[in-house]
Amino acid sequence: MAYVAVKGGERAIDNAHAWLAEERRGDPALPDLTLPQLREQLGRAVDRAMAEGSLYDPDLGALAVKQAQGDLIEAAFLLRAYRTTLPRFAHSRPIDTAAMQVERRISAVFKDLPGGQVLGPTYDYTHRLLDFALAAGGPVPPAPRTDTPVEAMPRVSDILRAEGMMETDAPSEAEPGDLTREPLSFPAERDVRLQALARGDEGFLLGLGYSTQRGYGGSHPFAGEIRMGEVTVEIEPPELGFAIEIGDLVVTECQMVNQFKGSKTVPPQFTRGYGLVFGFSERKAMAMALVDRAMRAEELGEDVTAPAQNVEFVLYHSDNIEATGFVEHLKLPHYVDFQSELQNLRRLRAEVERARDRPAPALVDGDTDTPTTASQAGSLP
């Protein structure tokens, strides 16, 4: 029978995507999910897609989650591919998390502090029991409210700093780096490292942060403060000369207080690990703060021994869009390479078999030729 070469990639792709669309919709007898439903009821999923997609827009986040059937790395990828096409018209001023409209604020280092401990809408202290009443649906009773006005909530790091107990970050007028415009280069400064972590994969950072707690580069962390809420974004158009508000976003910030560092001239101070994430994502903010601090090992004169302290290792592997692309590219055809490996292996095996069939003492050291002159090495400058 004559062989006809495989063809039809084009039609196969179209058909596969039509099938995907049908499967995404699921049973057509059930109502279609709306984006407001996703935004309101799967907020944490939307938050994660926005954080790792580096694009703050809950409506687009909801669309991405829907389009990706809830696959959050795929959703983040959709957002990234969209954001890369957007024009940049301004840089924002640094957001002021001290002025945050706080929904949640806790400190693990002071029992009470100005503004108090505010648990907010947390899963902490819930008993993880499947709620069959939720499965049945029905109205949710309103949460109790208070009329007490919210006090100002200074950041714990500022409280410590006022006493000189916390290191001070020198303010910088330098324009921060941007990984989405300039490729990573080393040594990578902290601005770039923090950007990479903020975009990085939650699971990867969680694992790395966890590893520092188990002895791979630990730094005795305390959760100085975790706060979540709305902050204002401002830009300062040069033609105006003053800042204007362009919107709000919800962020989670974590300030880890770590063991001290000092010198002959500077008295010992606590050092800081910092985490900041779009949306409500405490797990990621905390993990980020641990890894940020671990990556400061060299700067703080500590031994660099653990994976989380290896800046190159962390930064090159934290991006899940890069990681998923490259891991999954293994499913693309590789038959050309595999074919050359097959021929190579066949050749090597034939060589061994030939040697075995040879009557003389086979497979001793002298059996392989020793290359004498490195022709390439000789031509090197």
Add this chain to the structure above:
Amino acid sequence: MMGYNFAYLDEQTKRMIRRALLKAVAIPGHQVPFGSREMPLPYGWGTGGIQVTASVLGQQDVLKVIDQGADDTTNAVSIRRFFARTAGVRTTTHTAAATVIQTRHRIPETKLRDDQIIVYQVPQPEPLFRLEPSRVETRRMHGLADYGLMHVKLYEDIARYGQISISYDYPVMVNGRYLMSPSPIPSFDNPKMDRMPALQLFGAGREKRIYAIPPWTEVRSLDFEDHPFRPINAPHPCGLCGATDSYLDEVVTDDHGGRLFVCSDTDHCAERRAAGHVGTDGVKEAAE
């Protein structure tokens, strides 16, 4: 395409990439970092090649896209459609008719001309990465042309197997200065790179590197005087067109050892069959 610039990328980005390309051409084989953009296709699937192609493509260009030598593999189809959609350029499967050829893992069998550009998709631009994972270190090695590590690896191969065991992505020395990954092409294709009349451009999107080989540049596959470079290919003619000088894919035809060897370059094979060449498992073109 509505809402997008010609060939997807905005002109500023293309200019940035073209600057990187110029630098790459000026320093053959040297990896130039560039601000690789996030593309609507996944990293590892050709984003570097796509960005390079998008930056050099003009409206008059004719584009050919191959993966594993074939025009009809799914990822090649997907990338060709991407450009047909975003740039509206003419596409072709004929090597000779193309002005720009984007490829993954192969160099076409048809000799390329000096009015053509070949763009390679590169998964891992660093030829030393298996020997030294830190890019800070490998950058230093390239700076000093310190390639002893690679020669030792080749020597160890010979000591262990009696021959160099690299069959694809076989390292090359460009213009006598930079060690370079030819991308995962089979070593069979390496000799085609040497003094090629066409401009060779390499894009690695995820690793954010671009490099190039200008036309007519010397490209040598690393070897030793007493262990010269030997490209690998299956010792068969093509089953469809009878070619004996093309790189072959192996097709499994049944579950008891049946194999068919066919040209990996589908355009080359089709042209030969159209010209009347028939292999042992092929049929006369007219009968098809």
